Amino acid sequence: MRIVSLAGGIGGARFLRGLKAAAPDARITVIGNTGDDITLFGLRVCPDLDTVMYTLGGGIDEDQGWGRAKESHAVKEELAAYGVEPQWFGLGDRDFATHIVRTQMLAAGYPLSAVTEALCDRWKPGVRLLPMSDERTETHVVIEDEQGRRAVHFQEWWVRLRASVPALSFALVGVENARPAPGVLDAIEEADLVVLPPSNPVVSIGTILQIPGIREAVSAKTVVGVSPIVGGAPVRGMADACLTAIGVQTSAQAVLELYGAGLIDGWLVAEQDTDVRLDGVRVEARPLIMHDVAAAADIARAAVALGGELA
Amino acid sequence: MRIVSLAGGIGGARFLRGLKAAAPDARITVIGNTGDDITLFGLRVCPDLDTVMYTLGGGIDEDQGWGRAKESHAVKEELAAYGVEPQWFGLGDRDFATHIVRTQMLAAGYPLSAVTEALCDRWKPGVRLLPMSDERTETHVVIEDEQGRRAVHFQEWWVRLRASVPALSFALVGVENARPAPGVLDAIEEADLVVLPPSNPVVSIGTILQIPGIREAVSAKTVVGVSPIVGGAPVRGMADACLTAIGVQTSAQAVLELYGAGLIDGWLVAEQDTDVRLDGVRVEARPLIMHDVAAAADIARAAVALGGELA
Structure with a gap:
């Protein structure tokens, strides 16, 4: 079985550790965000x-x-x-x-x-x-503070400012010249399943999907996503600050709509988010907190199983 | 009082610490070897x-x-x-x-x-x-071993091979495009005294003197050198391997002749080297081992005093 996963940082990595445990025989290709x-x-x-x-x-x-x-x-x-x-x-x-x-x-x-x-x-x-692209792209964030309106590198907003200054918008600098890295489109095309871990839907998964050709390639496959939002709050990190910046609510429903039914086929949500629904998407509820590798593996196993049903 | 010192690494640095102690009111400019x-x-x-x-x-x-x-x-x-x-x-x-x-x-x-x-x-x-030059120059060493005759970077010969393979020759790669760094010639011109510490006469002091203009500028000044050779052996380091490579004996006499009377006015040798002499050079014998900062200061004090007499 061939699985492709897009991935950001901590949440993505922890999910992937579970995916490896859940599907030890699968050939897994990870397409990593390099906008950070x-x-x-x-x-x-x-x-x-x-x-x-x-x-x-x-x-x-x-x-x-x-x-x-x-x-x-x-x-x-x-x-x-x-x-x-x-x-x-x-x-x-x-x-x-x-x-x-x-x-x-x-x-x-x-x-x-x-x-x-x-x-x-x-x-x-x-x-x-694989990096999403060999071309250099960097997420910049437009903010407004006492120094006026200006664009800063994502890391300055995220790490130095701890996202405490509202983001007005994001721009992936360099995206117009970026192509998927060698192997990315082939891996997606050959995949039996594409999994979106509970990474940041805006500046991690969303960034990868901005590289020309990737969204189209992923949309053609069976795609199961794991909601990064549980009960109206990010599982970890500051995804809410990113979602707010682009006018999206911090909810499992809103993130699913952001990805869209054209991209997503299956959507895992937490048990408190059972009211999530979108035409054309199979939604399943289950525990989504990755306390440890075993918990991450349980989520990944559910994602793979759902993908199998949808394929 | 203005003093210029050319300097290599360890021996030069320890001498300079003594020079600072011996001449606390002097304005000291150090021209450092960058061939390494x-x-x-x-x-x-x-x-x-x-x-x-x-x-x-x-x-x-x-x-x-x-x-x-x-x-x-x-x-x-x-x-x-x-x-x-x-x-x-x-x-x-x-x-x-x-x-x-x-x-x-x-x-x-x-x-x-x-x-x-x-x-x-x-x-x-x-x-x-000051670096001797802003232009990049690198000492390469021609050696011959089981891999044949080849040129290696000085550090490969010095650090990796511990100078155990005989050097056939040295070449300062890039010297043809090198100029003294800004301030170097002015500092020499304004100096009351130029001191050559007991640094390696071939690959440290000798390298600095290869930068076009530096030898001429130094030669016009009162120059006192401290012999890096005591009783036929280097005070420290592997200067003998470098001297042998260029056909010079490992002796206080031979190093003095290598520098030449056109460059050197005063030459400090160890007490076992009192037979050293060269027309036009005042030779003085005294303890030259830098056991500690006080010993280095004693040597530096003698160099400054000798320079004062010769000026």
């Missing part, structure tokens, strides 16, 4: 790809959900001692090595997909991890 | 500049003489886990931050002299530290 990518200190950082890679490869900091386990912060402290900005993005020493390798390979001319494959040679995540 | 510089993992590393900066700024690992005190090695371990080469160059986490800042500034278009000044803003070494 940022160049810091001259180094290219791909937070979502790394979160997936570290989580599935056994290197993640389990408590915080991102970054490396047993991490130290000497480099960051030294950069701060030099007065170098930004100081609000928490890169650990072990994590720095990943960005150093990536940056060196990119500078040598390797596309991000080849770099990601090389990094995964070490981590062996058990899935094929 | 190397790009590792995409990051520009300037070992000699950093050794001077860390030593005079209080950040050096006192035992090994290079690198940062209280250093950790998470980044290096991770790079090795990714299988990235080279693994024979020992960069610590704190040190990595310096190279990250430098590389970012160089990529932004700042010349190495401006980058060095910015790094010294933090370290406050108490001297003005």
